[in-house]
Amino acid sequence: MADIQRRKSVTVKIGSGDTNTVRAGWEAPVVVQSMTNTDTADAQSTIDQVEALALAGSEIVRVTVNNDDAAAAVPHIVEGLAKRGIHVPIVGDFHYNGHLLLKKFPACAAALSKYRINPGNVSIGRKDDDNFRTMVEVAVEHQKPVRIGVNWGSLDQALLTRMMDENNRSANPQPARDVMMEAMVVSALDNAAAAERYGLRRDQIILSAKVSGVRDLIDVYTNLAARCDYALHLGLTEAGMGSKGIVASAAGLAPLLLAGIGDTIRVSLTPAPGGARTEEVHVAQQILQSLSIRSFMPQVTSCPGCGRTTSTYFQELAEQIQNYLRASMPVWRQQYPGVEELKLAVMGCVVNGPGESKHANLGISLPGTFEDPVAPVYVDGHKYTTLRGDNIVEEFKQILDNYVVTHYGQGAKSEELVEVV
Numbered sequence: 001m002a003d004i005q006r007r008k009s010v011t012v013k014i015g016s017g018d019t020n021t022v023r024a025g026w027e028a029p030v031v032v033q034s035m036t037n038t039d040t041a042d043a044q045s046t047i048d049q050v051e052a053l054a055l056a057g058s059e060i061v062r063v064t065v066n067n068d069d070a071a072a073a074v075p076h077i078v079e080g081l082a083k084r085g086i087h088v089p090i091v092g093d094f095h096y097n098g099h100l101l102l103k104k105f106p107a108c109a110a111a112l113s114k115y116r117i118n119p120g121n122v123s124i125g126r127k128d129d130d131n132f133r134t135m136v137e138v139a140v141e142h143q144k145p146v147r148i149g150v151n152w153g154s155l156d157q158a159l160l161t162r163m164m165d166e167n168n169r170s171a172n173p174q175p176a177r178d179v180m181m182e183a184m185v186v187s188a189l190d191n192a193a194a195a196e197r198y199g200l201r202r203d204q205i206i207l208s209a210k211v212s213g214v215r216d217l218i219d220v221y222t223n224l225a226a227r228c229d230y231a232l233h234l235g236l237t238e239a240g241m242g243s244k245g246i247v248a249s250a251a252g253l254a255p256l257l258l259a260g261i262g263d264t265i266r267v268s269l270t271p272a273p274g275g276a277r278t279e280e281v282h283v284a285q286q287i288l289q290s291l292s293i294r295s296f297m298p299q300v301t302s303c304p305g306c307g308r309t310t311s312t313y314f315q316e317l318a319e320q321i322q323n324y325l326r327a328s329m330p331v332w333r334q335q336y337p338g339v340e341e342l343k344l345a346v347m348g349c350v351v352n353g354p355g356e357s358k359h360a361n362l363g364i365s366l367p368g369t370f371e372d373p374v375a376p377v378y379v380d381g382h383k384y385t386t387l388r389g390d391n392i393v394e395e396f397k398q399i400l401d402n403y404v405v406t407h408y409g410q411g412a413k414s415e416e417l418v419e420v421v
């Protein structure tokens with residue numbers, strides 16, 4: 001497997017003081033971030049959701065700061081999280097009135113670890129260009145990094161109109177779509193240059209240029225990456241719901257990440273009603289882990305099942321193991337460093353079960369239809385035991401727990417599970 005050559009971007013530090021400091025850039029691992037969907041003015045709900053996102057593994061969390069109440073709540077949110085031992089950097093997402101809120105609520109400006117500015121709605125390039133400048137100057141005053149986040153749904157219309165007019169007048173006009181993509185890049189770069197003129201350092205600037213089409217995303221980021229060395233935040237905007245959002249995000253982010261482009265990612269999934277916001281964190285992690293860029297949690301290889309697995313037992317076991325791993329990771333991450341590299345196999349029958357199990361650290365092969373009702377378990381390629389009866393799930397979890405403690409616990413590397421069958 002060829003190594004990924006990361007694009008040499010400037011590294012940006014996000015967070016200081018009471019928060020963990022996260023680095024986004026060439027020298028740091030690709031960072032997973034997420035965004036809340038609570039009303040930020042409701043500090044308690046926002047604290048709860050940020051905590052859930054952080055425990056799921058989000059390394060940065062963004063919150064909307066859209067009015068006075070939200071801005072006033074931000075310091076309480078950061079303080080409330082610290083009281084719970086959650087020190088994830090909080091980013092403020094500003095649109096339209098960020099210049100007013102950051103000036104009116106200095107405690108908010110100080111508590112946030114980064115500001116997101118959308119140049120499409122702070123009027124850069126028009127006569128009230130001072131709004132952008134005001135936000136940057138607050139960032140300079142508080143020494144906060146800024147993400148200049150261009151989004152095609154709110155692209156600077158004055159810039160786009162000018163570029164479309166120029167294109168129409170040119171001898172060789174380009175398709176409107178190409179002009180639009182170029183306007184995204186120009187908007188990001190022009191605003192970054194303006195931010196530097198107003199006092200931000202290059203290592204305080206992250207750029208993004210989000211679109212909702214997969215091929216557009218790949219084109220715009222490939223272009224942007226080639227024309228600057230700013231750290232880049234990757235994400236397919238408005239990715240959608242369920243499998244559509246997950247597949248589109250993976251399809252858009254994977255080619256860029258494999259090309260070494262992208263220093264922090266967010267997966268913008270629309271949650272199902274009542275669905276967990278943390279899903280976007282799991283998907284972002286899974287994209288990075290599937291590409292062997294980072295490891296976040298033990299991986300479960302499971303077969304799709306077929307006519308040899310006529311009951312749902314095999315699917316239930318695979319799901320229970322997956323859920324158990326997710327639930328255990330917040331503690332395991334602290335207590336068992338390296339556990340995220342663990343590989344499990346949960347297979348439906350003996351056709352590929354034992355073979356796949358032998359490639360994993362821990363594997364179980366369930367009985368297919370008409371097979372003996374037994375489940376051989378393999379540990380590091382060797383037959384360890386055979387489970388049978390009604391308690392297979394719990395017994396397999398116990399073997400898993402033992403493996404984690406003996407292989408990733410303090411000073412436990414030398415210990416091994418002893419084969420019992």
Ligand code: SF4
Nearest residue numbers: 303305306348349351
């Ligand atoms: S391992 Fe067995 S149950 Fe799973 S897909 Fe293959 S044949 Fe079917």
